[in-house]
Amino acid sequence: MKIGNFNIENKLMLAPMAGVTDLAFRIICKEMGVGLTVTEMVSAKGMYYNDRKTDSLTEIDPRERPVALQIFGSEPEIMENVVTNKLNGRQDIDIIDINMGCPAPKIVKNGDGSALMKDPRLAERVIRGVAGASNKPVTVKIRKGWDENSVNGVEIAKIAEASGAAAITVHARTRDMFYSGKADWDYIGKVKEAVDIPVIGNGDIFTPQDALDMMDRTGCDGVAIGRGAMGNPWIFRQINQLINGEKPEGPSTQEILETSIRHMNMVCDIKGERIGVREMRKQLAWYIKGMRNSNEIKNKINTMVDKDSIVKLLVEYTEHLLQEHNTHSGL
Numbered sequence: 001m002k003i004g005n006f007n008i009e010n011k012l013m014l015a016p017m018a019g020v021t022d023l024a025f026r027i028i029c030k031e032m033g034v035g036l037t038v039t040e041m042v043s044a045k046g047m048y049y050n051d052r053k054t055d056s057l058t059e060i061d062p063r064e065r066p067v068a069l070q071i072f073g074s075e076p077e078i079m080e081n082v083v084t085n086k087l088n089g090r091q092d093i094d095i096i097d098i099n100m101g102c103p104a105p106k107i108v109k110n111g112d113g114s115a116l117m118k119d120p121r122l123a124e125r126v127i128r129g130v131a132g133a134s135n136k137p138v139t140v141k142i143r144k145g146w147d148e149n150s151v152n153g154v155e156i157a158k159i160a161e162a163s164g165a166a167a168i169t170v171h172a173r174t175r176d177m178f179y180s181g182k183a184d185w186d187y188i189g190k191v192k193e194a195v196d197i198p199v200i201g202n203g204d205i206f207t208p209q210d211a212l213d214m215m216d217r218t219g220c221d222g223v224a225i226g227r228g229a230m231g232n233p234w235i236f237r238q239i240n241q242l243i244n245g246e247k248p249e250g251p252s253t254q255e256i257l258e259t260s261i262r263h264m265n266m267v268c269d270i271k272g273e274r275i276g277v278r279e280m281r282k283q284l285a286w287y288i289k290g291m292r293n294s295n296e297i298k299n300k301i302n303t304m305v306d307k308d309s310i311v312k313l314l315v316e317y318t319e320h321l322l323q324e325h326n327t328h329s330g331l
Helices: 023-031 044-048 052-056 076-087 113-118 120-133 153-162 185-194 208-218 234-243 253-271 273-288 294-301 307-329
Strands: 012-014 067-072 095-100 138-145 167-174 199-202 222-225
Touching: 012 234, 023 253, 044 052, 044 067, 044 076, 067 076, 076 095, 076 120, 095 113, 095 120, 113 120, 113 138, 120 138, 120 153, 138 153, 153 167, 153 185, 167 185, 185 199, 185 208, 199 208, 208 222, 208 234, 222 234, 253 273, 253 307, 273 294, 273 307, 294 307
Parallel strands: 012 222, 067 095, 095 138, 138 167, 167 199, 199 222
Antiparallel strands: none
16 A cells, blocks of 8 residues: 555554554554554644653654654644654654544544544645645545534545545544444445545454455555454454455464563553553453453452562463363363
8 A cells, every 4th residue: 555655565554542552552563464553643732832741652663663643633833833843854753644533522622633524624724734844645534524414524535635635544433423333334435436545444343354344345445443453453464364365363362461461561661660550451451351251350450550460460360261271172
């Protein structure tokens, strides 16, 4: 897949998710075969005012590249300034992505995220300003529309293309749906028909086959996977295997637990143990979801404050599961 002048080795993107797609998780997804990682959304205003917490979200590791930095905001001048003075000089960022899809109340109340879809003229100024200032390809993430009475994803996609965007990602839900209901994949097809730039489909890809079905049904150029990768970065490996005509290979219990421990170690190295352990609780719950007695283990993890205790618990849990499996298998 080509975005602007930039070649991405396959059709798979990691969809940005606040509090999930941090540096450690992006590295793991890259190892599993994702073609393009995308950072958690970063406030352009926060960068403009040199907010330390905001700047920490822009940290990139060479192992995760190519990477898109996703910015959000609704003030064209501030966004242009940030691109010109902060992002153009960074060699570690490959693509700049503009968030026009986030449905969170605290984002839309400021006119940012999916609220921009309610104001196509302002959306145009934002995209034109960022694309005009950037020396990297600029992409845009949108939704189908604000609600069913204002479905304007096709209109915004055309504006994005005319304003210099190199690709567009479509989450096929309206803002008022948040993440409920069913994603309208047919709408992704409508956007694909309306523009000549690459269209990346997003929404309800939870299995490897889902990714192929979306591409077949919509004609989209690639897929972005968010919630389907939570606790399951192997989905990227499996989709690539399916595309290559191979049988998708799921992770073993051992691999799941080893990856979850390595993920936690990386997060603790980057953010410190106190923050790392707290942030990893939900990630670890996703990794072990569906395993025997996983709720009990999750509840124990939620009371723990040090990494070594969690590692010990997970190792013992794995050994118990494997022992149980071997007993049932008659080994």
